[in-house]
Amino acid sequence: xxxxxxxxxxxxxxxxxxxxxAGVVASSPMFFMKGAYAAKDFRNDPKDSKxxxxxxNVPQSGAYxxxxxxxxxxxxxAVKHLNGEGDGGMMKTMKPSMLKGNGILxxxxxxxxxxxxxxxxxxxASAKRMIEKDGALMISGGSSSGVAIAVQGLCQEMGTIFMxxxxxxxxxxxxxxxxxxxxxFFNTEMSGASLGPVLEKExxxxxxxxxxxxxxxxxxxxxxSIKKYTEALGWETKAAVKTPLGAGDFSQYIxxxxxxxxxxxxxxxxxxxxxxxxxxxxQFGLRDKNINGKDFQIVVPLFSRLMAQGAGENIKGIFGxxxxxxxxxxxxxxxxxxxxxAEYGNPPSQAAHTCYVQTxxxxxxxxxxxxxxxxxxxxxxxxxxxxxxxxxxxxYRAEDHQCFKDVLVVRGNQNPNSQFDLLEVVQEVPRAQVxxxxxxxxxxxxxxxx
Amino acid sequence: xxxxxxxNAVIMLVFSAVVLSAPIWADPIGANYPDLLQKFAxxxxxxxxxxxxxxxxxxxxFGHAAFLGVGSYAAVWSLKLLxxxxxxxxxxxxxxxxxxxxxIGFISLRRSGIYFSILTLAFAQMxxxxxxxxxxxxxxxxxxxxIAADDPRFLDRLFGITQEGVxxxxxxxxGFDIKSMDGYFGFYFAAVVLxxxxxxxxxxxxxxxxxxxxxxxxxxxxxxYTGFNTRPYLxxxxxxxxxxxxxxxxxxxxxxxxxxxxxxxxxxSGEVVLMTILGGVGTLIGxxxxxxxxxYAENIFSALxxxxxxxxxxxxxxxxxxxxxxxxxxxxxxxxxxxxxxMFMLVVIFLPGGVMEGVERILRLxxxxxxxxVVEGDAK
Numbered sequence: 001x002x003x004x005x006x007x008x009x010x011x012x013x014x015x016x017x018x019x020x021x022a023g024v025v026a027s028s029p030m031f032f033m034k035g036a037y038a039a040k041d042f043r044n045d046p047k048d049s050k051x052x053x054x055x056x057n058v059p060q061s062g063a064y065x066x067x068x069x070x071x072x073x074x075x076x077x078a079v080k081h082l083n084g085e086g087d088g089g090m091m092k093t094m095k096p097s098m099l100k101g102n103g104i105l106x107x108x109x110x111x112x113x114x115x116x117x118x119x120x121x122x123x124x125a126s127a128k129r130m131i132e133k134d135g136a137l138m139i140s141g142g143s144s145s146g147v148a149i150a151v152q153g154l155c156q157e158m159g160t161i162f163m164x165x166x167x168x169x170x171x172x173x174x175x176x177x178x179x180x181x182x183x184x185f186f187n188t189e190m191s192g193a194s195l196g197p198v199l200e201k202e203x204x205x206x207x208x209x210x211x212x213x214x215x216x217x218x219x220x221x222x223x224x225s226i227k228k229y230t231e232a233l234g235w236e237t238k239a240a241v242k243t244p245l246g247a248g249d250f251s252q253y254i255x256x257x258x259x260x261x262x263x264x265x266x267x268x269x270x271x272x273x274x275x276x277x278x279x280x281x282x283q284f285g286l287r288d289k290n291i292n293g294k295d296f297q298i299v300v301p302l303f304s305r306l307m308a309q310g311a312g313e314n315i316k317g318i319f320g321x322x323x324x325x326x327x328x329x330x331x332x333x334x335x336x337x338x339x340x341x342a343e344y345g346n347p348p349s350q351a352a353h354t355c356y357v358q359t360x361x362x363x364x365x366x367x368x369x370x371x372x373x374x375x376x377x378x379x380x381x382x383x384x385x386x387x388x389x390x391x392x393x394x395x396y397r398a399e400d401h402q403c404f405k406d407v408l409v410v411r412g413n414q415n416p417n418s419q420f421d422l423l424e425v426v427q428e429v430p431r432a433q434v435x436x437x438x439x440x441x442x443x444x445x446x447x448x449x450x
Numbered sequence: 451x452x453x454x455x456x457x458n459a460v461i462m463l464v465f466s467a468v469v470l471s472a473p474i475w476a477d478p479i480g481a482n483y484p485d486l487l488q489k490f491a492x493x494x495x496x497x498x499x500x501x502x503x504x505x506x507x508x509x510x511x512f513g514h515a516a517f518l519g520v521g522s523y524a525a526v527w528s529l530k531l532l533x534x535x536x537x538x539x540x541x542x543x544x545x546x547x548x549x550x551x552x553x554i555g556f557i558s559l560r561r562s563g564i565y566f567s568i569l570t571l572a573f574a575q576m577x578x579x580x581x582x583x584x585x586x587x588x589x590x591x592x593x594x595x596x597i598a599a600d601d602p603r604f605l606d607r608l609f610g611i612t613q614e615g616v617x618x619x620x621x622x623x624x625g626f627d628i629k630s631m632d633g634y635f636g637f638y639f640a641a642v643v644l645x646x647x648x649x650x651x652x653x654x655x656x657x658x659x660x661x662x663x664x665x666x667x668x669x670x671x672x673x674x675y676t677g678f679n680t681r682p683y684l685x686x687x688x689x690x691x692x693x694x695x696x697x698x699x700x701x702x703x704x705x706x707x708x709x710x711x712x713x714x715x716x717x718x719s720g721e722v723v724l725m726t727i728l729g730g731v732g733t734l735i736g737x738x739x740x741x742x743x744x745x746y747a748e749n750i751f752s753a754l755x756x757x758x759x760x761x762x763x764x765x766x767x768x769x770x771x772x773x774x775x776x777x778x779x780x781x782x783x784x785x786x787x788x789x790x791x792x793m794f795m796l797v798v799i800f801l802p803g804g805v806m807e808g809v810e811r812i813l814r815l816x817x818x819x820x821x822x823x824v825v826e827g828d829a830k
Contacts, residue, residue, distance in 0.1 A: 043632075060784050113755060115784065120710045121596040128485035130747055146593040150708060153596060157620070157629065180637065214581050216592035244583055399568050444599055446618070 009448065025073075042373055043159050044135045052107040052361070054286035055114065056137030057127050060164065062245040064143040064271040066306050067351045069095035070115065071141065071165050073344055074352035078359035081339070082109045087447050089339040093332040093388035094360060096369035105366055112136060118143065118245070120150035126150050130167070131160050137372055138362050140355060141183075145169030145218035152181035159450040160252060163358040163376050166351040167303055168270075169218040170225065173402035175442025177360050179448060180374065182381055182396065184361065184403045185354045190220070190435055191301045191321040192225035194407040198319065200233045203264065203297055210262035211240035212253055215403070219245075220269045225368060226301050230266075238262040243269070243277075250277040254284050260432060263291040263297045275310035276299060282314040293335070303410055305348045306423035315412035315422060322408045324353045324390050325423055333390040347420050361396075375448040399438035401445070407434050453741030458656075459519060463553070463573045469641045473634065475584075483747055488705050489745045491640035492698050495647045497725045497737030499694020502651060503687050504723070505732035506660060507668035511688070512553070512719050513574030515696050519581060520715030521547040521696030523588070525703035526595045529621065534613070535604040536621050536628065536704035540643075540697065547696020548689050555688035574719050577776055581711040594710035621704055628705055636705040643701055647694060648734075654690070655734060663687055667732075695722075724790075728797055730804030739805050747790050754782035 046052045056075040059068035080086045084101035091099050114126025117448050124142075130136040139155055142148040142165030154177040155162035164172060164183040169189070173183050190259040209230055213219040219242070227237055238260050243253050254277070257265055265286060269277050269342055281287075281298060287298040293374075300307075301319030326337045326347035336356065338347040349358070361381065369376040382398035391405040410423040463794050468475075472490065476482040481490075485596040500514055521543040528539035558569040581589040589595055599618055606612070613619040621628045628636045655662045662683050665673050673680050703709055712718070730736025756779060763774045801807045 112753065115752060119712045120708060121712060124706060124708065125489070125749065126753070129483065129753060132483035132485055133480070150594060150596070150710075153618070153708075154706070156618070242583060279762060409719070 001299065003122060009438045012388050015266050028312075044131065044137050046107055046137065046372060047282060048133075048288075050108060050136050051110045051242055052104050053130075053134055053136045054362075055127065055130030055134065055139045055141075056111055057114040057116050057141035059075075059143045059147075060115040061120045063273050064118050066310070067143045067166060067271055067304070067374070068116070068141075069350045070306060070352040071143065071355045074340070074348060074356040075111065075140065077343055079109045079111055080343075082359070082363050086126060086343070087339045088174070088335075088359060090332050090356070090389055093335050094364070095388045096386065099360065099364055100367075101121050102221050102449070104363045105370070105372065114141075114149075116141065116144070118147060119149050120147055123147040123151050124154050127154055128158075131158050134418065136160065138198060139205045140358055140362070141165045142167040142355075143351065144216070145172055145221070146216045148172055149176045149217060151417060152176065152178050154450065156180045156318050156446060159374055161362065162379060163362050163418045165355045165358065169190060169216070169221040170441050171217050173400045174221075177443040177445055179378060179401075179445040180450075182361075182401045184358050184394075184396075185349060186321075186407055186434070187402065188222040188225035188301070189440075190434040192221065192229035193434045193436075194427075195226070195299070195301060195319065196229035196233060198427060199230065199299065202319065203294075205234040205398045206266050207294070207297075208236040208238045208262045208292075209264045209266050210238045210257050211259050211266045211268055212250070212257075213242050214245050214273060215242040218270070222301055223266075225267055226268070226299075235264075236356055243273075246273065248276060248287075250280050252414055253277070253283070254281050254286070257259055257286065258284070261291065262314075263294045263296055265296070265297065269300075269304075270302055270304075271307065272310065276448075278311050278318070279314050303423060304350050305347070305420065305422055306351070307420070316414050318412045319426070320410055322350050322410050323424065324350045325410060325425060326353075327421065327425070328333045328390060328393070330388075330390060332388040333349045336390060336421040353390060360389075361386070368388070372391055378448060397438060399445075400441075400443065402438075404431050404435055406431050458649075458652060461652065461734075465648060466645050468499065469645060470638070472637070472641070477751055484637050486745065486749050487637040488633075488640050490742045490748070491637060491644045492701050493722075493741035494699035494723065494738035495644045495701065496722055497641070497729070497741040498578055498647055498651050499561060499698070500692075500722045500735075501689045501726055501732065501737040502654060502663075502694070503691035504726055505737070506655070506663035506667060507684055507687050508721065509559075509562065509684065509688070510572040511558075511691075512567045512696065513570035513572075513577075514691070514722050515714050515718035516554070516574040516577040517547045517551055517692040517695035517745055518699040518718065519551045519577065519711070520703075521699030522703050522709035523581070523595060524696070524711055525595065525700035526707060526709045527588075529597050529603075529703070530601040531604060533603060533611075534619050534621055536656070536700075538605070538621055540700045540704060543695050543700030543703075544697045547699070548693040550696075551689045552685070552694025555685050555692065559684050571716060574714060575716055578714040578716070580713060581714055586817070589685070589709070589711060592711060594708055597707045598665075606753060621707055623704075639796070640701050643697070644738075647697065648738075652734060659683070659686070663786065667787055682694070710781070724794060729803055730806030733806040736806040737802050743793075743805070744790065747786055747793075751782045751786035751789055752784070756783075773827070 029034040056072060058071045059065055081089045081091050083103050112130050114130055116123035127139050129265050138161045140163040145167040148164050148167035151163045162181045164181060166185055168187055170187045211223050213223040218406045223240055241253055265281060267274055267277050280366060286296050298318050300318055300320040303322045308315045337347050364370055365377045367378040381396050384396045387393050394403050394405040396403055407429045408425050409427045409429060411426050413422050416422055472487050473482050503509055503511055524543040524546040525539040528542045532538055554573045558566055561569060572812045582591055598620060623639060628645035666680050670680055678803060726737045728743060730739025759775045759778055
């Protein structure tokens with residue numbers, strides 16, 4: 001049938017039509033195979049296969065490469081645990097759980113990997129490769145919200161579930177939310193809501209802030225959220241300057257801060273960018289300055305231990321928020337840290353944690369649905385309440401596919417006990433304080449069937 | 451009979467057959483999936499256009515990715531503002547990138563040689579920076595420009611065309627969904643455009659206009675002495691190749707409606723230079739071969755990891771297997787650039803004419819090329 005669909009626009013050139021038709025005829029066995037395959041079922045249905053493939057799409061180069069490497073370690077560990085190897089990690093503490101340690105629905109889990117290069121084009125290309133060539137049933141990964149949003153959009157079109165890794169922009173589950181995309185990680189709105197009261201307590205109500213912002217969706221989102229909550233305290237925003245992602249040298253952006261009259265610097269940077277900008281800000285002596293009779297302060301709204309490690313001494317005493325920290329004492333976190341440490345010799349980062357949890361959640365949702373058919377798996381995930389995954393009681397809100405749970409406000413540790421003991425938890429902000437209406441950021445999930 | 455291999459019809463027939471049967475011959479090498487096949491066709495088109503400038507006139511432009519990017523943005527805006535039918539977007543993108551090339555070419559072509567290259571590089575980097583941060587309202591910066599459910603799409607609205615039950619409408623070519631046939635329609639669409647583009651390039655190569663461009667390459671000063679004003683020819687070649695790049699960019703958008711600033715980065719411009727040189731500068735088929743080789747390496751080599759390599763060398767005893775994996779591993783996965791670099795060096799050193807020179811040498815070995823030489827001699 002499809003042969004006829006092909007030819008109309010070729011009518012203009014007679015000889016071309018013949019060649020085109022010949023080519024289509026020659027390759028038509030492919031279509032019939034594929035067409036028959038896709039007619040009733042869904043894309044990449046594992047059917048009788050003994051294995052099921054998951055696709056892990058992480059940055060292996062660029063400004064977020066460190067995070068990506070840690071995410072990949074977590075995915076490999078999750079796959080091991082799902083297949084019943086290793087000590088099981090959080091599979092033992094997850095409640096409720098239908099995971100049996102025999103893969104997903106009895107099929108052994110295998111995976112393929114891709115490098116997003118922190119570029120939308122490259123990320124979509126590698127996601128497509130994993131879906132179209134390797135037969136991946138689920139794509140997971142992240143570290144840049146721009147990339148996560150681009151890949152999430154693609155996954156909706158392809159009808160493949162996307163379990164977002166580290167992505168912090170409101171847009172991921174806000175205006176760019178998708179039916180096939182799910183996010184366990186928190187967002188900038190929650191960072192703002194949790195940081196606001198702590199900043200008020202520590203620095204008072206009369207402050208003027210200067211923002212340096214990574215120039216893409218996450219940076220804009222975080223700048224907006226922090227402004228919203230600090231201005232509500234009575235803070236003044238002196239300026240908000242956009243810096244290119246992966247700039248490397250931030251000195252040209254930091255010099256003007258000194259003369260701006262601001263007494264707080266908000267660094268809306270992440271990964272190597274944050275390491276560089278914070279190090280340079282400290283080297284420029286910002287923290288030793290006294291402006292308007294107040295000590296100059298630096299705030300890094302989104303913190304991670306990997307970044308703290310990169311920034312070294314400069315991180316001490318600096319406030320930020322985080323999704324999870326390995327030093328948490330609950331059973332789930334302890335079990336995860338133990339098995340991650342045994343495997344790789346260092347504690348996991350928050351990026352690793354969220355990716356590990358997402359993989360388990362997807363597997364569990366398939367078990368709950370009793371099928372890999374995406375619309376059923378989505379329905380199992382929507383509104384799913386669980387505990388024992390390191391964040392206390394957590395809920396996947398059905399309206400926007402965002403997880404709601406407690407948020408940690410942390411500070412760079414003044415007296416670390418070990419090279420990994422870099423963040424101290426100042427406050428565990430309860431879920432109620434960071435919750436917002438699902439319609440706040442707009443957006444439309446779209447259909448179940450694609 | 452002796453002119454058979456040189457006739458346009460035969461060349462086009464063979465070329466079309468090869469391109470359209472890609473899903474068959476790409477299968478054994480693991481490249482038979484829509485995304486990569488589409489990339490072969492799109493970057494093939496980009497390289498064919500680039501070759502009209504670089505291959506024929508010898509002017510080395512280091513900024514062609516800018517036109518690709520402009521074409522992409524123009525096409526996305528056409529999808530956003532006018533209609534989800536990609537036809538209009540493709541036409542608009544080609545025209546706009548042509549105008550853009552006219553401006554940049556007009557200035558850059560006042561110089562030749564390395565100065566021309568630097569000028570084009572500077573313009574491309576300028577465009578990239580503009581797209582990345584300054585023109586954020588138009589380009590959406592690093593995040594990339596995407597289509598949204600609430601875009602105006604005036605033409606679609608005017609004719610009352612809506613797509614029911616979807617969050618984001620999909621692109622179509624007069625009603626044929628680009629994503630249909632599991633993505634293979636997208637490939638055939640790009641392939642047909644590539645065939646048309648190739649036909650035009652073939653015509654240019656064999657026209658008096660193409661001959662003049664070749665004369666510019668061999669000796670521009672002599673051309674000037676014989677009374678030719680070379681600049682209009684150069685500018686035409688520049689604009690044509692810019693339009694090809696814009697066309698390629700718009701096809702990319704037609705298949706996957708997203709445009710990002712990184713498409714305009716200098717590495718992207720460098721890539722098309724690599725493709726052309728790797729395949730064979732100034733040959734008709736070479737640049738496309740180069741594009742296919744580079745895209746294949748980028749997508750397949752970069753995805754190999756330790757486990758897959760271990761499987762690949764399963765036949766050997768364990769120590770040898772480990773040794774092989776140890777040797778090969780740096781060249782795949784993250785290190786695929788390394789193998790590409792090595793391949794590029796080998797080609798440039800031993801086959802200065804690119805892969806096409808290798809093909810010719812092999813053909814000559816079997817006595818096929820020789821005949822062709824005699825034919826060429828006869829023609830003279």
